[in-house]
Amino acid sequence: MSEEQHETVTPDAETLAARLQEKLTQGIYVFLGLAALTLLEAGLVGSSTIVMMLVGIAKAALIINYFMHISSVWSEDDH
Numbered sequence: 719m720s721e722e723q724h725e726t727v728t729p730d731a732e733t734l735a736a737r738l739q740e741k742l743t744q745g746i747y748v749f750l751g752l753a754a755l756t757l758l759e760a761g762l763v764g765s766s767t768i769v770m771m772l773v774g775i776a777k778a779a780l781i782i783n784y785f786m787h788i789s790s791v792w793s794e795d796d797h
Contacts, residue, residue: 748784752777 729737759773782788 744784748780751780755780 755773755777759770759777762769762773
């Protein structure tokens with residue numbers, strides 16, 4: 719192995735548990751955010767098309783960031 723290659727470090731159980739808890743909490747927040755935006759959207763039926771589009775864009779942003787992991791494209795971490 720050359721010096722330029724990075725060694726793989728296996729995280730300990732405590733670190734893995736903390737990461738899992740963080741991801742679970744984030745998932746719950748995304749779920750609640752999507753549910754709240756959906757309820758808002760349902761309440762705005764018949765409202766301005768621009769307002770409906772803004773709510774749709776907010777929902778799309780949550781989905782793209784959380785489920786498609788788009789933020790990891792620009793991240794330096796290899797998680």
